[in-house]
Amino acid sequence: xxxxxxxxxxxxxxxxxxxxxxxxxxxxxxxxxxxxxxxxxxxxxxxxxxxxxxxxxxxxxxxxxxxxxxxxxxxxxxxxxxxxxxxxxxxxxxxxxxxxxxxxxxxxxxxxxxxxxxxxxxxxxxxxxxxxxxxxxxxxxxxxxxxxxxxxxxxxxxxxxxxxxxxxxxxxxxxxxxxxxxxxxxxxxxxxxxxxxxxxxxxxxxxxxxxxxxxxxxxxxxxxxxxxxxxxxxxxxxxxxxxxxxxxxxxxxxxxxxxxxxxxxxxxxxxxxxxxxxxxxxxxxxxxxxxxxxxxxxxxxxxxxxxxxxxxxxxxxxxxxxxxxxxxxxxxxxxxxxxxxxxxxxxxxxxxxxxxxxxxxxxxxxxxxxxxxxxxxxxxxxxxxxxxxxxxxxxxxxxxxxxxxxxxxxxxxxxxxxxxxxxxxxxxxxxxxxxxxxxxxxxxxxxxxxxxxxxxxxxxxxxxxxxxxxxxxxxxxxxxxxxxxxxxxxxxxxxxxxxxxxxxxxxxxxxxxxxxxxxxxxxxxxxxxxxxxxxxxxxxxxxxxxxxxxxxxxxxxxxxxxxxxxxxxxxxxxxxxxxxxxxxxxxxxxxxxxxxxxxxxxxxxxxxxxxxxxxxxxxxxxxxxxxxxxxxxxxxxxxxxxxxxxxxxxxxxxxxxxxxxxxxxxxxxxxxxxxxxxxxxxxxxxxxxxxxxxxxxxxxxxxxxxxxxxxxxxxxxxxxxxxxxxxxxxx
Numbered sequence: 165x166x167x168x169x170x171x172x173x174x175x176x177x178x179x180x181x182x183x184x185x186x187x188x189x190x191x192x193x194x195x196x197x198x199x200x201x202x203x204x205x206x207x208x209x210x211x212x213x214x215x216x217x218x219x220x221x222x223x224x225x226x227x228x229x230x231x232x233x234x235x236x237x238x239x240x241x242x243x244x245x246x247x248x249x250x251x252x253x254x255x256x257x258x259x260x261x262x263x264x265x266x267x268x269x270x271x272x273x274x275x276x277x278x279x280x281x282x283x284x285x286x287x288x289x290x291x292x293x294x295x296x297x298x299x300x301x302x303x304x305x306x307x308x309x310x311x312x313x314x315x316x317x318x319x320x321x322x323x324x325x326x327x328x329x330x331x332x333x334x335x336x337x338x339x340x341x342x343x344x345x346x347x348x349x350x351x352x353x354x355x356x357x358x359x360x361x362x363x364x365x366x367x368x369x370x371x372x373x374x375x376x377x378x379x380x381x382x383x384x385x386x387x388x389x390x391x392x393x394x395x396x397x398x399x400x401x402x403x404x405x406x407x408x409x410x411x412x413x414x415x416x417x418x419x420x421x422x423x424x425x426x427x428x429x430x431x432x433x434x435x436x437x438x439x440x441x442x443x444x445x446x447x448x449x450x451x452x453x454x455x456x457x458x459x460x461x462x463x464x465x466x467x468x469x470x471x472x473x474x475x476x477x478x479x480x481x482x483x484x485x486x487x488x489x490x491x492x493x494x495x496x497x498x499x500x501x502x503x504x505x506x507x508x509x510x511x512x513x514x515x516x517x518x519x520x521x522x523x524x525x526x527x528x529x530x531x532x533x534x535x536x537x538x539x540x541x542x543x544x545x546x547x548x549x550x551x552x553x554x555x556x557x558x559x560x561x562x563x564x565x566x567x568x569x570x571x572x573x574x575x576x577x578x579x580x581x582x583x584x585x586x587x588x589x590x591x592x593x594x595x596x597x598x599x600x601x602x603x604x605x606x607x608x609x610x611x612x613x614x615x616x617x618x619x620x621x622x623x624x625x626x627x628x629x630x631x632x633x634x635x636x637x638x639x640x641x642x643x644x645x646x647x648x649x650x651x652x653x654x655x656x657x658x659x660x661x662x663x664x665x666x667x668x669x670x671x672x673x674x675x676x677x678x679x680x681x682x683x684x685x686x687x688x689x690x691x692x693x694x695x696x697x698x699x700x701x702x703x704x705x706x707x708x709x710x711x712x713x714x715x716x717x718x719x720x721x722x723x724x725x726x727x728x729x730x731x732x733x734x735x736x737x738x739x740x741x742x743x744x745x746x747x748x749x750x751x752x753x754x755x756x757x758x759x760x761x762x763x764x765x766x767x768x769x770x771x772x773x774x775x776x777x778x779x780x781x782x783x784x785x786x787x788x789x790x791x792x793x794x795x796x797x798x799x800x801x802x803x804x805x806x807x808x809x810x811x812x813x814x815x816x817x818x819x820x821x822x823x824x825x826x827x828x829x830x831x832x833x834x835x836x837x838x839x840x841x842x843x844x845x846x847x848x849x850x851x852x853x854x855x856x857x858x859x860x861x862x863x864x865x866x867x868x869x870x871x872x873x874x875x876x877x878x879x880x881x882x883x884x885x886x887x888x889x890x891x892x893x894x895x
Contacts, residue, residue: 200239201239201893201894201895202237202238202239202240202893202894202895203235203236203237203891203892203893203894204235204236204237204238204891204892204894205233205234205235205236205845205889205890205891205892206233206234206889206890207232207233207234207845207887207888207889207890208230208231208232208233208887208888209225209230209231209233209847209885209886209887209888210229210230210231210885210886210887211225211226211227211228211231211883211884211885211886212227212883212884213227213881213882213883213884214227214878214880214881214882214883215227215228216285216287216288216289216878217287217853217878217881217883218287218853218881219851219853219881219883220285220287220883221284221285221286221287222260222282222283222284222285223258223260224255224258224259224260224261224282224283225258225885226285227883231257231258232256232257232258233255233257233258233887233889234253234255234256234257235253235254235255235256235889236251236252236253236256237251237252238250238251238252238894245269246269246270247267247268247269248266248267248268248269248270249266249267250264250265250266250267250268251263251264251265251266252264252265259281259282259283259321260281260282260283261279261280261281262278262279262280262281263278263279263280264276264277264278264279265277265278271332271335272331272332273329273330273331273332274328274329274330274331275328275329276326276327276328276329277325277326277327277328278324278325278326278327278328279323279324279325279326280323280324281321281322281323281324282321282322283319283320283321283322283350284319284320284321284350284352285317285319286317286318286319286320286352286353287877287878288318288353288860288875288876288877289315289875289876289877289878290315290316290317290318290353290387290873290874290875291310291311291312291313291314291315291316291866291873291874291875292307292313292314292316292387292871292873292874293305293306293307293312293313293314293871293872293873294313294316294387294871294873297316297351297389298318298350298351298389298391299391300391300425300426300427300428300429300503301429301430301431302388302389302428302430302431303430303431303433304386304388304430304431304432304433304434304871305433305434305871306432306433306434306435306436306437306871306872307871307872307873308872309872310866310868310872310873310874311866311874312872313872313873316389318350318351318352318353318389319350319351320348320349320350320351320352320392321348321349321350322346322347322348323346323347323349324344324345324346324347325344325345326342326343326344326345327342327343327344328340328341328342328343329341329342336405336406336407337403337404337405338403338404338405338406339401339402339403339404340401340402340404341399341400341401341402342398342399342400342401343397343398343399343400344396344397344398345395345396345397345398346395346396347394347395348392348393348394348395348396349392349393349394350392351389351390351391351392352389352390352392353387353389353390353875354387354388354389354390355385355386355387355388355869356385356386356388356455356459357383357384357385357386358383358384358451358454358455359383383438383439383870384436384444384451384455384870385439385869385870386430386432386455386869386870386871386873387869387871387873387875388428388430388459390428390461391425391428391461392425393423393424393425394421394422394423394424394462395421395422396419396420396421396422397418397419397420398417398418398419398420399416399417399418400415400416400417400418401415401416402414402415402416403415408477409476409477409478410474410475410476410477411474411475411476412472412473412474412475413472413473413474414471414472415470415471415472416468416469416470416471417468417469417471418466418467418468418469419466419467420466421462421464421465421466422464423461423462423463423464425461426460426461426463426497426501426502426503426504427458427459427460427461427502427503427504428458428459428461429456429458429459429503430455430456430459431456432452432455432456432871434871436451436870436871437868437870437871437872438870439868439870441868444870458503458504458505460502460504461502463495463497463502463514464495464496464497465493465494465495465497465516466493466494467491467492467493467494468491468492468493469489469490469491469492470489470490471487471488471489471490472486472487472488472489473485473486473487473488474486474487481529481530481531482527482528482529482530483527483528483529484525484526484527484528485524485525485526485527485528486524486525486526487522487523487524488522488523488524489520489521489522490519490520490521490522491518491519491520491521491522492517492519493516493517493518493519493520494516494517494518495514495516495517496513496514496515496516497513497514498512498513499511499512499513500512507553507555508553508554508555509554511551511553514550514551515550515551516550517548517549517550518546518547518548518549518550519546519547519549520544520545520546520547521544521545521547522542522543522544522545523542523543523544524540524541524542524543525540525541525542526538526539526540526541527539527540533587534586534587535584535585535586535587536584536585536586537582537583537584537585538581538582538583538584538585539580539581539582539583540580540581540582541578541579541580542577542578542579542580543576543577543578544576544577544578545575545576546573546574546575546576546577547574548572548573548574548606549572550570550572552569552570552571552572552609552611552612553569553570554568554569555568555569555570568611568612568613569609569611569612570612571608571609571612572606572609573605573606574605574606575603575604575605575606576603576604577601577602577603577604578600578601578602579599579600579601579602580599580600580601581597581598581599581600582597582598583595583596583597583598583630584596584597590635591635591636591637592633592634592635593633593634593635594631594632594633594634595630595631595632595633595634595646596629596630596631596632597629597630597631598627598628598629598630599626599627599628599629599630599650600625600626600627600628601625601626602623602624602625602626603623603624603625604622604623605620605621605622605623606622607620607622607658607666608620608660608666610663610665610666613662614660616680617660617680617681617682618660618674618676618679618680618681618721618722619657619658619659619660619669619674619679619681619721620657620658620660620666620682620685621654621655621656621657621658621682621685622654622655622658622668623654623655624652624653624654624655624685625652625653625654626650626651626652626653626688627650627651628648628649628650628651628690629648629649629650630646630647630648631646631647632644632645632646632647633645633646640699640700640701641697641698641699641700642697642698643695643696643697643698643709644695644696644697645693645694645695645696646693646694646695647691647692647693648690648691648692648693648694648714649689649690649691649692650688650689650690651687651688651689651690652686652687652688652689652690653687654685654687655668656668656669656670656671657669657671657674657681657721659674671721672721674721675721675722676721676722677722677723677724678722678723678724678764679720679721679722679724679725679764680722680724680725680764681720681721681722681725683718683725683726686718686719686720686725686726687718687719687720688716688717688718688719689716689717690714690715690716691714691715692712692713692714692715693711693712693713693714694710694711694712694713695709695710695711695712696708696709696710696711697709704740704741704742705738705739705740705741706738706739707736707737707738708735708736708737708738709735709736710733710734710735710736711733711734711735712731712732712733712734713731713732713733714730714731714732715728715729715730715731716728716729716730723762724762724763724764725761725762725764726759726760726761727760727761727762728759728760729757729758729759729760730756730757730758731755731756731757731758732755732756733753733754733755733756734753734754734755735751735752735753735754736751736752736753737749737750737751738750738751742784743784745784745785746782746783746784746785747782747783747784748780748781748782749779749780749781749782749783750779750780750781751777751778751779752776752777752778752779753775753776753777754774754775754776754777755773755774755775756772756773756774756775757772757773758770758771758772758773759771759772766809767807767808767809768807768808768809769805769806769807769819770804770806770807770819771803771804771805771806772803772804772806773801773802773803773804774800774801774802774804775799775800775801775802776798776799776800777797777798777799777800778797778798779795779796779797779798780795780796780797781793781794781795781796782794782795788837789836789837790834790835790836790837791834791835791836792832792833792834792835793831793832793833793834794830794831794832794833795829795830795831795832796829796830796831797827797828797829798826798827798828798829799825799826799827799828800824800825800826801824801825801826802822802823802824802825803822803823803824804819804822805819805820805821805822805823806819807819807820820858821856821858821862822856823856823857823858823859824854824855824856824857825853825854825855825857826853826854826855827851827852827853827854828851828852828853829849829850829851829852830849830850830851831847831848831849832847832848832849833845833846833847833848834846835891841892841893841894841895842890842891842892842893843890843891843893844888844889844890844891845888845889845891846886846887846888846889847885847886847887847888848884848885848886849884849885850882850883850884850885851881851882851883851884852880852881852882853880853881853882853883854879854880854881855877855878855879855880855881856879857877857879859877860875860876860877861875861876861877
């Protein structure tokens, strides 16, 4: 809530200046801000329909029963002392409440405190026989059949408090500090699984012959809700100086994350089932031993950053800005205390340490009335000093002796850009720019193994060009178009064969038709076009148009992997002032994203997301005392998973079924002025959601784990909200 207060103070200062030059026209607006009305809103809301809905995940409004609506806006200014007292509260009767209090003396000091809370209610229906769910020691108890257990609710609650202060020692010197603590408690859906055929010791246990992965009989999966009991503390302190030409700020920022839970250790009771519904041939201690191993949860960590930022005005039209920062981050939670065994001999914790150094320099200038220039250079050095140790990589057929350690991920990144903005004749304005980025990564250490990849790259560099042209055609029409083109290349690829020392080799030498190369390191060509226009055919009507089209193409020494991605979006926004009392608004947008991927096993995937949104709204004053409004919106989000074999043969009927999400929402409101200082507001919202998807079930069949726990997401969701509030304005 700090930002709204800051904006509020800015408005006061701006309107004070306006009043000095135009007191007749601005006096009413200035008075409204200098001496604003306080208000309190009290009401009740009822929600009907489906209880487990996507709408109720974060809103604090779930079906059944009534909800208290309580909002507070108290703003008081003492004219003699020049101090402000502000108390603002939102949704105080719900479980996503916010409360902020501030005590301010402009130009001298500020004290503020903020509390916020939000709860996530999992919209899925979970049926299980698990004992102690949401703890670090859940007991997996197999059900005789799906649906024969109890329904489990998973909630995750966040509570945060922020304390901050500001103090002006002189008109040029200011100190500010803040402390924020956020606690997260509850559980969220999680789990673990194993592909039995990948491990020789489990092939017979899972019913798979040696060296094979049989359809529907090669996996074991368990639902294991992640227990969450964490705390994040953040400290920040800055000393700011503002002079005639120099502005500088030096500060410290610290982040401290602690987790009361170190690991999750399940126990399994009863039989396990294959994904086709048949019993495992012999779910013995070997299989259960794998599934009952402790799972590490997010470990404690901390980071400290010291920074210096500022700017200097060489002339009224030339200014430089800079930033220097150093960050020291560590992760050293004890393995034994976390319930984790099997660490390398002599190591009590990871000893993770990453040190980052950042330097940035920018320059802006206006050498001519029609020309503006901008340049920026940024350097970041990330040094990974985590110790190397003999961590075992399970599942690799052949690994040379002593090739079991982790590796270090240090890197150096340089980014820069230059830009020129020039006012051309005939109401044209042109912008051209050049962007550059280079990244140098350390080679993996010789005692580690990179599994699943064909090669890595040490260096990448990208050079891009931007051009934009805007034109004012008339007083009612203006528009612009921009083009972006960028190309990423890199050094030779590094061989990842164990024991080779990661040598640099040519593309011809590293070429592998079925090779897997990281897409973030591949050569990439990017082209993007964007156009927009604003048109007001008459004074009461305004239209905004937008078009965007882009494509990325990837290449590497392989015929597989990500080939290209594309995106295209259109949109129009409209506003029509029907009269002094009524206004009509509307919008339509459509976006399309596409990915083409050649999988190493031989199939081609075409993944597409098509998103369409339409909305229409009206707001107006029905009478001197009654304000009304309505808003109707529709969203259709469709994900398509088209697949085919590389030789043209069909695969699984052409791909997976589409995943569709459709949402229709109608919102109505009315506000009636009972008297000068009191209003009544009524809101009615109805939302209908429809999901066609196979993530948590298909054709009425839920997703089932190996212990017959099941998860479903209701495909048709209807929710209606009715709320009434009494608003009283305090003088």
